[in-house]
Amino acid sequence: MKTDRRRMLLALGVAILGAVWMVGAMPARAATPGTALDAYLEGLKTWSAAFSQTVVDARGKQVSTGRGRLLIVRPGRFRWESAPEGAGESAQLLVADGRNLWFLDRDLEQVTVKPQSEALPQSPAMLLAGGGELRSAFQVQADGRREGLDWVVARPLDPASDFREARFGFARNELQRLVVVDKLGQRSTLLFTDVKRNAAVDAALVTFTPPPGADLIGKPLAP
Numbered sequence: 001m002k003t004d005r006r007r008m009l010l011a012l013g014v015a016i017l018g019a020v021w022m023v024g025a026m027p028a029r030a031a032t033p034g035t036a037l038d039a040y041l042e043g044l045k046t047w048s049a050a051f052s053q054t055v056v057d058a059r060g061k062q063v064s065t066g067r068g069r070l071l072i073v074r075p076g077r078f079r080w081e082s083a084p085e086g087a088g089e090s091a092q093l094l095v096a097d098g099r100n101l102w103f104l105d106r107d108l109e110q111v112t113v114k115p116q117s118e119a120l121p122q123s124p125a126m127l128l129a130g131g132g133e134l135r136s137a138f139q140v141q142a143d144g145r146r147e148g149l150d151w152v153v154a155r156p157l158d159p160a161s162d163f164r165e166a167r168f169g170f171a172r173n174e175l176q177r178l179v180v181v182d183k184l185g186q187r188s189t190l191l192f193t194d195v196k197r198n199a200a201v202d203a204a205l206v207t208f209t210p211p212p213g214a215d216l217i218g219k220p221l222a223p
Contacts, residue, residue, distance in 0.1 A: 048194075069081050071205055079093070092106070095208040099115070100221055104214070112217045113219070139157060149176060150171070152167070161183070178192070
């Protein structure tokens with residue numbers, strides 16, 4: 001049961017990362033003219049933030065709450081650290097180094113690695129890393145103003161995508177909220193704080209070396 005839950009949270013995390021990556025790495029010219037995406041994407045190179053997260057299932061029942069940090073480095077790299085609410089440290093880590101996607105579960109002392117092109121075949125992460133145009137894979141449109149935020153909704157055209165839709169909430173041209181509905185109907189809401197745009201980034205944060213003694217599942221692509 002605990003293993004199934006970990007797999008569910010990992011799948012949801014991948015869907016969220018793909019959705020965040022769509023905003024964080026897509027060239028501004030591919031955004032819908034007139035949406036909040038245009039101002040947000042202009043000149044964006046790196047982006048980081050702390051987040052709190054609430055997940056509810058398809059029936060609206062709360063599944064989990066958590067916290068973590070997200071770092072995006074254009075193009076093709078990110079770092080996602082997350083932990084359940086009340087945990088002393090991040091229990092799970094996802095790192096995309098531009099070639100491989102690494103998943104570290106500290107509780108299990110286990111590392112899983114897959115080529116990014118296999119781990120995220122339908123995700124916006126891979127679309128963007130390959131230089132594709134947003135409109136060729138997503139329906140994107142402004143979604144009005146609610147709760148003091150300007151919303152943009154993105155829906156993948158491919159039914160095999162990791163998520164059904166992603167809603168981005170902007171305030172003063174900054175991403176403050178993200179709501180992702182995955183392919184199982186689970187809804188994850190992330191609230192961002194401590195946002196840093198185009199700050200210098202230590203390259204070590206978007207590279208990964210398995211810790212000593214950890215079990216390694218999978219074979220990484222060589223540089």
